[in-house]
Amino acid sequence: MSTESVALPLSGASKLPLVEQLHQWMTTVDHKRLGILYILYALVFLIFGGVEATIMRIQLIRPHNDFVSPQVFNRMFTMHGTTMIFFVAMPILFGFANYFIPLMIGARDMAYPRLNAFSFWMTAFGGLLLYFSFVGGDGLYGAGNAPDVGWFAYAPLTSQTFSRGHSTDFWILSLLISGFGSVGTAINIIATILCMRCRGMTLGKMPLFAWLNLVMAGLVVLAVSPLTAAQLMLLVDRYLGGHFFDTQAGGSAVIWMHFFWIFGHPEVYVLVIPAFAFASEIIPVFSRKAIFGYPVMVAATVCIGFIAMSVWAHHMFTVGMSSAANTFFVLSTMAIAVPTGIKIFNWLATMWGGQIHFKTPMLFCVAFLFQFLIAGLTGVMMSAAPFDWQLGNSYFVIAHFHYVIVGGILFALFGAFYYWFPKMSGRMYRESLGRLHFWLFIIGFHLTFDFMHIPGILGMPRRIYTYEPGRGWDIWNLIVTIGVFFQAAGVLVFLANLLWSRFRGELAGSDPWDAWTLEWSTSSPPPPYNFATIPEVRSRRPLWDLKHPEDPDWQYE
């Protein structure tokens, strides 16, 4: 299709001096380079967030431990949550969206390349600002450095009275700034998908990856903006003496919870929908079958997008709302399990009767299916308000949402790394190291998060610094912490694999998986212009049509 290439004045750019190369990376507006920047940036923060989690787990490994002080513990859980959501998960998913959406829809770049670069550097600056708080958060009060108010920063902990110094300000400003970046990228994704598709790629013929990221971007626009508004209000309270969340002057602490979770819950879907997108590309290719129920997948995703906007207050059952509100949010939360279930059945039906190749990306996707199902089931359990009154704010909740974020999103993400690594680097990863990573990580994951449910049921609240022996929590906390080391080892193997394969892996060729979407028609890594001639597509699997002219897909669609 477009294996033809164009000679560029910059070809041979790799021989440029290092400073020159770095300058090119700093000033780039190319969607592929920005995608890689997003991903590398997020991997660095993944290590930060992982270290913070490990510190917390070491502190909790046995009762009455004093590995860190309570103050440090508070900072660790705040920084861990904030980092993982805003500076790992979102940027890494934006990175993949940035890199592959233009390639998959047959475009040469995003709709607004300069906005793209702007958005990345805003996000990057936000992350730096958050971590600068370790140095600059003390302020004039000597009141402690990094933010320690929890990642959802409930009022009144964030008021000037209870949070002296600048730690909370660093938290507000970094999220505000990275929020601008997120909204910019989301608008860019929407405009790219709607306006830049190649000839013949109608909305019904787009890869599911593009469809799902379109819904994700819509959710970012509608969900991150309320957080921006809430952060502005908090700034007014802290700096101009406003009373939005000041209960002394008639303000309401509960309305902060509403505003935060109006962002916070759709955010979960912002993160999980791209994970669905990875699974929807990887599972068909490694099952050697077209995706089952394409239109239903699209409809279910759009449906999830709408319902996601109306379930936020299930985070607030324990706060005490009216029974009408409780009922509404119980029902809407249960309803969202329906389209999600439809998707799981569609992936299963795609695998059913296919020739399944258990390469590393597929291993991660199968684990994703299994674990995401369990995460969904504990989610349905907790959607019932009376059940939530028992277990809200316990380690059961922590186990549930880490099952979603690690067991679901991170597993799909690792699958995506292995699937697209050959395209991005031009080289194959080491399959044996990939499998080692998979087994280490899945053992660690299940040790940690399966057993974390139990102290939750036994009444262990989240965010406690330490606990009394003899409550039956000790052994479970020990097992949970042991699992962390397996996960850390898995991640180290993963990073080593990436590094080693980047320089020493065998050349991958343009299409190592015999896949069907347009990104595999370009060389690996793709040239800066992506396609020498803009392709024209007639079906959802344009490369299948090209490889099988005797039996093209467009006959049947």
Added chain:
Amino acid sequence: MSAPSITAPNVEIPWNLPKRGPVGMYGLIAAEAAIFTIFVVAYIFYIGKSLTGPQPRDVLHVPIFLTICLLSSSLTIHFAVRLLKTGRVHYFALCWLLTIVLGAVFLAGTVREWRHLIYDEGLTIQANLFGTTYYSLVGLHGFHVTVGLLALATVLLFTLRGDVGRQHAERIEVLSMYWHFVDVVWAVVFVVVYIVGR
């Protein structure tokens, strides 16, 4: 038996995609609308919850003249874009200037109103919940008007230098969408603050 070779029908696929300018602006408007929604909800939630004075009904006067100014600037900018599309640049510049004047009058009116509220009525952002929500919501809108005016003024500058022509009509229409949005937000703010909230 050889399979019959199937060739794609050699017809040109008709291909029309939306323009990226308006799509991006709609995205920005959606994001801004979400921000304003949260501020409006907060305003409505806190109506009548102030523990101390001054109360809205005692100090607020309905700014009918300013509202007429801002809303009619939507009309003038609409006509300006239509004039540019037909290539009548001089009339375009006139209508554009009128839009800026109307917007500036609105902004000046807000400044006067705030001055009165702060110095004569003692309503500051710290005074009570009404002050906090009022200055935040109206201020956020005023900030958007200011940004819009700066953008409009930039276009006027280019027009006076003779750099703007018919070929820029589409881009300038994207800017006009933002201005319309700012006006619609004012309609909502007006109803919430000066009618419902009083």
